[in-house]
Amino acid sequence: MTIDAPARSSRLRLLNLVWIALVAFVIDLEAILVAKIARCGVSGCSGAGFGVSPSPGVVVAAIIASGLLTAALLVFVPWHRNRWVRIVVAVLGAAASWAFVALQYAT
Secondary structure, three states: OOOHHHHHHHHHHHHHHHHHHHHHHHHHHHHHHHHHHHHHOOOOOOOOOOOOOOOHHHHHHHHHHHHHHHHHHHHHOOOOOOHHHHHHHHHHHHHHHHHHHHHHHHO
């Protein structure tokens, strides 16, 4: 019976990492949507329809929030036994999230 426990634990850790990645991706997509709507409005940047004055504060807040939420998920959900590994990966994940949202916002 004790032989199955490590396999079940490692499978649970892997599942935790999978759902963290999916949730972080959805959070990043929402941040991209918020940033693009804050920049161009609902009708787009073509100038047709209702315009909106650009709000860089909302864009920066969306980018920062996406990275912080990704980092929080990676730190607080036990997908790895070692806390320092989770912290290092969380910092890298936050940087990747910020880069992803900023690059998608720029296009």
